[in-house]
């Protein structure tokens with residue numbers, strides 16, 4: 299009997315046993331979620347337990363938080379950051395930390411006002427203070443106006459630079475010791491592949507920098523943490539639904555312009571064919587991270603922008619280049 303036939307007899311391509319093939323959770327209840335990368339069916343209670351366990355394990359093993367941290371949560375009102383808000387609020391019951399949220403209003407008509415309603419509602423529900431900062435106040439223009447006046451920069455490139463700047467500035471002003479971002483497994487896998495496709499390994503070396511586990515060398519950067527970086531995007535949506543966390547599903551009107559969208563489609567296709575690909579990409583990156591950092595951080599220095607005083611690696615930061623020309 300060929301190998302393939304033996305596999306089929308055992309219970310399918312991933313060698314599941316009879317109860318797993320029938321769609322049962324290991325507890326015997328009917329599975330409501332199937333995890334193709336581990337060939338497991340889970341009932342609702344076990345899925346939620348697995349999700350919470352993985353969240354806490356990521357925070358613990360990567361030493362993202364410690365007792366007494368004042369954590370700023372970058373809250374857009376979308377599913378990832380809203381689930382992050384809820385999971386950190388839950389973690390706070392066992393770990394003495396302070397939490398507050400920051401929402402950046404980029405000024406995207408028809409999009410951001412709606413997600414801000416969701417952000418305010420969830421913060422109120424959990425009793426977490428929300429601070430709103432806007433591009434308009436920070437640089438005198440909304441993203442819509444910057445895009446209108448731009449001579450070629452893609453909206454997401456401008457938005458990314460301005461958001462990073464605004465979040466760091468806000469977190470610093472509000473006394474945060476950590477800045478929690480809702481990036482999930484898919485986001486990190488996309489970023490790794492994009493940096494490879496653009497031949498920018500030095501950016502890859504800075505992806506996780508400054509990491510909380512190493513501590514930020516520069517007082518100008520608030521260390522970023524990504525507690526959902528090992529959680530697939532789909533599972534965040536399922537978790538939100540099961541826990542009754544209302545999320546705003548609207549998509550940014552500029553999203554289609556991004557290179558990231560192309561990479562997302564490509565990786566989703568590959569993941570469908572070869573389950574576990576996204577985990578493998580991120581795990582490979584984590585394995586290579588120290589070597590990349592050792593190679594590319596040599597001689598790299600963080601100085602202050604001549605114009606605004608914020609941290610940057612050149613004389614003028616990207617923010618000032620976009621906003622002030």
Ligand code: SF4
Nearest residue numbers: 453454457550552553
């Ligand atoms: Fe900004 Fe692009 Fe995200 Fe829209 S899709 S919020 S423009 S980064």
